[in-house]
Amino acid sequence: MLTDTFKTTKSEEIFAAAQKLMPGGVSSPVRAFKSVGGQPIVFDRVKGAYIWDVDDNQYIDYVGTWGPAICGHSHPDVITALREALDKGTSFGAPCQLENVLAEMVIAAVPSIEMVRFVNSGTEACMAVLRLMRAFTNREKIIKFEGCYHGHADMFLVKAGSGVATLGLPDSPGVPKAATASTLTAPYNDLQAVQKLFEEHPDQIAGVILEPVVGNAGFIPPEAGFLAGLREITREQGALLIFDEVMTGFRIAYGGAQAKYGITPDLTTLGKVIGGGLPVGAYGGRQEIMSMIAPAGPVYQAGTLSGNPLAMTAGIKTLELLRRPGSYEQLDQITGKLINGLLAVAKATGHEVCGGHLSGMFGMFFALGPVHNYEDAKQADAAKFAKFHRGMLEQGVYLAPSQFEAGFTSLAHTDADIEKTLAAAKVVLESL
Numbered sequence: 001m002l003t004d005t006f007k008t009t010k011s012e013e014i015f016a017a018a019q020k021l022m023p024g025g026v027s028s029p030v031r032a033f034k035s036v037g038g039q040p041i042v043f044d045r046v047k048g049a050y051i052w053d054v055d056d057n058q059y060i061d062y063v064g065t066w067g068p069a070i071c072g073h074s075h076p077d078v079i080t081a082l083r084e085a086l087d088k089g090t091s092f093g094a095p096c097q098l099e100n101v102l103a104e105m106v107i108a109a110v111p112s113i114e115m116v117r118f119v120n121s122g123t124e125a126c127m128a129v130l131r132l133m134r135a136f137t138n139r140e141k142i143i144k145f146e147g148c149y150h151g152h153a154d155m156f157l158v159k160a161g162s163g164v165a166t167l168g169l170p171d172s173p174g175v176p177k178a179a180t181a182s183t184l185t186a187p188y189n190d191l192q193a194v195q196k197l198f199e200e201h202p203d204q205i206a207g208v209i210l211e212p213v214v215g216n217a218g219f220i221p222p223e224a225g226f227l228a229g230l231r232e233i234t235r236e237q238g239a240l241l242i243f244d245e246v247m248t249g250f251r252i253a254y255g256g257a258q259a260k261y262g263i264t265p266d267l268t269t270l271g272k273v274i275g276g277g278l279p280v281g282a283y284g285g286r287q288e289i290m291s292m293i294a295p296a297g298p299v300y301q302a303g304t305l306s307g308n309p310l311a312m313t314a315g316i317k318t319l320e321l322l323r324r325p326g327s328y329e330q331l332d333q334i335t336g337k338l339i340n341g342l343l344a345v346a347k348a349t350g351h352e353v354c355g356g357h358l359s360g361m362f363g364m365f366f367a368l369g370p371v372h373n374y375e376d377a378k379q380a381d382a383a384k385f386a387k388f389h390r391g392m393l394e395q396g397v398y399l400a401p402s403q404f405e406a407g408f409t410s411l412a413h414t415d416a417d418i419e420k421t422l423a424a425a426k427v428v429l430e431s432l
């Protein structure tokens with residue numbers, strides 16, 4: 001299957017050196033290719049829908065730096081704005097007007113957000129929101145869902161998705177039992193399990209946090225009534241509902257999953273797209289809750305680089321591009337063509353597959369399906385996915401190196417890219 005031009009000599013050299021310098025040779029686990037095997041590819045540059053590695057192989061990219069590159073990598077408008085911002089300096093550590101601009105855009109777009117605080121990553125946003133929900137309700141327990149990932153803070157490393165699922169780690173050494181004692185879990189898409197937890201722990205649960213569309217256990221959408229049911233239960237129980245929209249925010253709709261499904265949570269976390277490729281996270285919600293954050297209120301959270309002018313600039317430009325008419329229709333059309341094509345090619349070549357998409361987010365499992373939750377996702381054929389991943393790589397298509405990660409398209413992906421991807425998939429799937 002290996003094409004004549006596919007060489008990875010330099011990637012191998014650099015990664016061998018990296019392994020002596022950094023744990024596993026990487027700065028974040030999933031990119032080490034542990035679950036798909038083979039050497040990870042070391043990248044050199046990105047542009048539009050494409051990435052190039054250090055050996056000069058070109059790939060059609062469906063990772064999009066894990067979501068932020070929704071307008072395509074290095075969009076000229078974002079780069080121009082960044083160059084101008086760079087002339088004014090890289091960090092102020094003090095208020096800047098750009099924060100107001102991005103805050104206004106986020107507040108206007110996301111139904112639940114009346115006030116927002118910028119941080120530097122999705123992990124930070126989720127950590128802060130956890131403290132805030134506990135402070136607001138004066139309760140300690142939280143409910144999260146199996147396979148959902150809310151960053152790597154201690155309290156969330158219970159049956160977590162993303163790298164934790166990819167590496168098959170049940171939990172992490174170093175997390176004290178006390179840190180996770182208040183974290184209750186339920187299967188995704190299971191309202192009865194949530195109801196039962198509230199009955200077992202009356203007046204003790206601060207809130208329910210979830211990815212409204214799961215992307216960190218592979219792509220798993222909510223079943224009809226699930227999000228509305230959570231809204232109803234949390235209201236009845238005096239608990240908060242938190243949507244972790246780090247992946248879905250400005251991705252599946254401009255206003256995120258909450259706009260798409262018409263369910264307004266109490267608090268929302270954001271990241272990825274709002275940073276336009278620079279490190280940004282954010283959390284926001286109703287004014288009465290957000291006013292508890294220091295210095296307006298007593299709940300402490302801070303950050304030297306938070307509200308960084310370069311990150312704000314990239315975020316503003318990205319959202320400006322996204323709010324142009326037709327952006328989400330274009331993402332939906334191109335991603336639908338991709339996933340429907342992949343499912344058709346896989347079925348035609350004799351493989352059991354299931355999958356779907358929402359705007360520019362998609363996923364496919366080697367399973368008969370449907371996949372409702374993490375347990376279902378774990379039944380998918382991971383060994384086959386690993387071979388498929390490697391084959392696609394050798395054919396010039398870069399997919400997320402884990403079956404427990406959603407895929408992402410961008411406004412830069414063209415019909416020709418999709419056709420090339422489907423032709424590659426046919427070659428690979430026929431060989432499996």
Ligand code: HOZ
Nearest residue numbers: 028029030031066162216
């Ligand atoms: N947690 C991110 C994906 N859901 C990043 C994974 C990585 O870069 O290793």
